[in-house]
């Protein structure tokens with residue numbers, strides 16, 4: 492077990508990729524805090540981890556509220572005495588061409604995908620600084636680096652994650668806190684599930700990926716555990732793309 496006794500909080504950890512991160516970290520021995528707006532799904536994931544011999548709690552958290560981000564970290568420290576790993580995974584998506592993109596979409600996307608990630612990181616690193624150690628893993632997307640139609644606002648928020656990652660990394664370098672980002676390609680769960688109902692969409696996306704398949708949550712575990720464990724102690728401010736080769740062409 493690579494994370495025995497470590498304490499990890501996963502935002503958006505109740506469903507999709509976040510659920511896989513939560514169970515994956517627990518399987519490596521971490522105590523996991525599932526921080527999500529969905530209590531039913533979050534409690535279910537926590538229960539499943541506990542029943543399989545792991546350790547997890549659910550903390551209802553709306554990351555778009557600074558107060559909730561602070562409460563989530565406080566609850567983590569109250570329960571487990573520290574916070575070693577924060578996975579900023581909570582995210583929302585709106586698919587809309589430019590002419591149909593509304594101010595409301597922008598405000599929601601920025602609040603969850605950017606502001607939420609920032610204030611969860613701020614709250615967590617306030618504790619990590621006292622510990623003089625910590626790992627922050629920000630979940631961006633390949634949408635951050637390539638132009639994809641109907642994803643202008645979403646891609647912008649995922650792009651914003653990259654400088655946030657670098658600036659946190661730089662400011663925290665003296666505290667032994669490493670901050671890195673994962674850029675998943677299209678993954679066959681969560682946000683992509685709705686689009687995958689259209690076989691033509693799935694065919695076209697699959698065809699565009701050199702490895703000729705969508706990503707799976709298991710494909711993301713290596714990157715997650717690298718950034719969460721001491722293996723990455725000399726690596727900070729970096730981004731790792733896990734996309735079956737999509738972005739290289």
Ligand SMILES: NC(=O)c1ccc[n+]([C@@H]2O[C@H](COP(=O)([O-])OP(=O)(O)OC[C@H]3O[C@@H](n4cnc5c(N)ncnc54)[C@H](O)[C@@H]3O)[C@@H](O)[C@H]2O)c1
Pocket residue numbers: 502503504505506507508509526527528529552553554555579580581582583603607630631632633674675676677678679680681682683
């Ligand atoms: N699925 C993909 O193909 C894909 C590809 C690249 C990047 N990503 C990124 O991976 C992350 C997870 O995506 P997913 O596909 O699993 O999505 P998902 O919609 O299945 O899960 C998102 C989770 O975040 C939670 N959440 C939403 N708003 C929240 C808020 N305000 N506060 C707390 N929790 C909130 C949801 O309840 C849900 O549990 C996102 O950041 C997404 O941008 C996904």
